[in-house]
Amino acid sequence: DIQMTQSPSSLSASVGGRVTITCRASQSINTYLNWYQQKPGKAPKLLIYSASSLQSGVPSRFSGSGSGTDFTLTISSLQPEDFATYFCQQSYSTPMYTFGQGTKLEIQ
Amino acid sequence: QVQLQQSGPGLVKPSQTLSLTCAISGDTVSSDSAAWNWIRQSPSRGLEWLGRTYYMSEWYNDYAVSVKSRISINPDTSKNQFSLQLNSVTPEDTAVYYCARYCTGGVCPHYAMDVWGQGTAVTVSS
Numbered sequence: 001d002i003q004m005t006q007s008p009s010s011l012s013a014s015v016g017g018r019v020t021i022t023c024r025a026s027q028s029i030n031t032y033l034n035w036y037q038q039k040p041g042k043a044p045k046l047l048i049y050s051a052s053s054l055q056s057g058v059p060s061r062f063s064g065s066g067s068g069t070d071f072t073l074t075i076s077s078l079q080p081e082d083f084a085t086y087f088c089q090q091s092y093s094t095p096m097y098t099f100g101q102g103t104k105l106e107i108q
Numbered sequence: 109q110v111q112l113q114q115s116g117p118g119l120v121k122p123s124q125t126l127s128l129t130c131a132i133s134g135d136t137v138s139s140d141s142a143a144w145n146w147i148r149q150s151p152s153r154g155l156e157w158l159g160r161t162y163y164m165s166e167w168y169n170d171y172a173v174s175v176k177s178r179i180s181i182n183p184d185t186s187k188n189q190f191s192l193q194l195n196s197v198t199p200e201d202t203a204v205y206y207c208a209r210y211c212t213g214g215v216c217p218h219y220a221m222d223v224w225g226q227g228t229a230v231t232v233s234s
Contacts, residue, residue, distance in 0.1 A: 036221075043227050044224060045224070046221060049217040050219065053217065055217055087155060089221070095160055096172070097157045098157070099157075101154050102154065102155075
């Protein structure tokens with residue numbers, strides 16, 4: 001199975017700030033990488049698909065990049081509603097879609 | 109707008125069968141550009157894909173190795189829904205269970221879970 005490792009596991013940031021979350025795959029997954037946001041008690045929400053494509057309705061302050069094994073999710077100009085947990089997920093090794101362990105973004 | 113609505117019990121006794129249903133609106137379970145998935149989430153296992161069903165001239169299923177001997181996912185075209193059955197449950201199956209659409213074509217984002225159900229918290233306990 002392809003393992004997905006996110007870093008950091010948690011981080012603190014301020015409203016208006018900028019954060020970057022990293023996801024590393026245990027083998028090359030091309031750009032078959034998706035990012036999700038999850039708030040407490042809610043289902044994950046798709047933010048970015050195919051490593052860098054913004055899902056419809058998602059603010060442009062969210063961006064994704066990377067290919068192969070290393071990927072990043074960047075949130076610029078953090079808003080209060082962005083404080084949540086973020087997950088990466090690979091869809092290269094279908095159907096064994098594996099997720100990262102999550103990164104919890106907290107208000108500083 | 110595609111929506112998934114989950115239903116099913118939140119408490120299951122050990123050794124019994126966990127059964128959940130996911131009703132689809134705005135799409136069809138027999139779409140040839142989507143696969144219909146069950147995923148669970150627990151503090152110990154994180155987000156874990158369990159299995160999927162999809163139609164491509166005929167019905168197919170795929171299951172995670174970890175539950176393959178105990179799981180069944182079935183489409184119901186008459187009600188436009190799909191179901192999860194997990195047999196012989198133990199407390200380790202306690203989790204929040206989600207259904208989700210995985211898009212493979214058309215106007216939806218490809219190769220991602222773009223629509224999720226609301227989640228069902230299932231506890232396995234006597």
